[in-house]
Amino acid sequence: MALATPTPRVGELLRDWRQRRNLSQMEVSLDSAVSSRHLSFIETGRARPSREMVLHLAERLEVPLRERNRLLLAAGFAPEYRERSLEDEEMAPVRGALDRFLKAHEPFPAIVVDGGWNMVAGNAAIGLLIEEIAPELLADPPPNALRLTLHPDGMAPRIVNFAEWSGHLMHRLRRAAAITADAGLRGLHDELAEYPDVRLDPPQGHGVGEEIVLPLRLRRGDDVLELFSTMTTFGSAVDITLTELSVEAFYPADERTAQLLRQAVGA
The missing domain is CATH 1.10.260.40 (lambda repressor-like DNA-binding domains)
Structure with a gap:
């Protein structure tokens, strides 16, 4: 019993x-x-x-x-905050705003992730990042952005600076798990830590003084795309779903990458 x-x-x-x-x-x-x-x-x-x-x-x-x-x-009180599905009619203005942001960011990639780093939306340019990912990783929507990035059948083989980038992502994930006390994030961290060559933290001292931000260096054919990203959240939201949404927008770190992205997306 x-x-x-x-x-x-x-x-x-x-x-x-x-x-x-x-x-x-x-x-x-x-x-x-x-x-x-x-x-x-x-x-x-x-x-x-x-x-x-x-x-x-x-x-x-x-x-x-x-x-x-x-x-x-x-404490014996009713909950204060609602949690609406992004598909609810009440969330139509939010979906519209996200769609406009994603479209306006093209030809550069941008995605929307929830609190578990599940990818709930993306623009056309995101295809450049996931074009060689194994179909099974994309089969169960919504796919997890960190799993897509660090899995050996995901983006990992194409990431030139995998040690630095994986360490950066794992550090972010561990910090998010600590801040939110989310058991799901802790479980995701433990899963990703078992993937080949994944670092738990960026190598000590690497690149100090050489770069302003850590770029994602992604191999595409004979070229290497150099990207950096920013995260945007709904800072004034009082809905649980909205507080857990983030928009990650990728930007070219050099003019060569910008040209390649414009050519690939047809902009």
């Missing part, structure tokens, strides 16, 4: 988030205008926080919206 797992109390969850942020009770107290004594009582279960207090502390601790709902439920 399986034993039920006890539901964590809100105080325990708040303490976990405080410790995850490497903050003392005194630091949180000063930042949130809540006495350290009262905060201690909340964490130990001696005091029951109000709904407003839970949200106030969650804001100060930068708890993701999905986890704020969990805090509210643990």
Whole structure:
């Protein structure tokens, strides 16, 4: 007979988030205008926080919206934040904005990923990045962008600076897992770490002082594309789906790459 797992109390969850942020009770107290004594009582279960207090502390601790709902439920309150599918009618303005951004970024590649790095949208130029990826990696939508990049049947054989790029991505993934406490991201990290030649961190001292940003050097035929990327998020979103969406836009790092991309996409 399986034993039920006890539901964590809100105080325990708040303490976990405080410790995850490497903050003392005194630091949180000063930042949130809540006495350290009262905060201690909340964490130990001696005091029951109000709904407003839970949200106030969650804001100060930068708890993701999905986890704020969990805090509210643990405190006996209804969730505050909704999670809509990107396909919902209410999300039509968001889809339109994303489509316009992706199209406007052509002939340079751009993708939209969710909180698990699953690729939910991309523009026409993304075909240049995934053109030699094994079909089975693209078979189950949405494909995972990190898996497509680091899998030996994905982009990995074409990445000239694979040690640096894989270390960069793994460092980002590990940081995201730590910030969000997302078990799915931790599992993805463990999976990718087992792929051949994947680095957990960029090689120490490589390229220091030589480059402004770390480029992705991707072999395409007899050419090598040099790209760097930026990440854009919905900073003012109050919907869980939107807060977890990011747009990764790739830019040419040199004029030769820009010309090759324009020729390939027909721009």
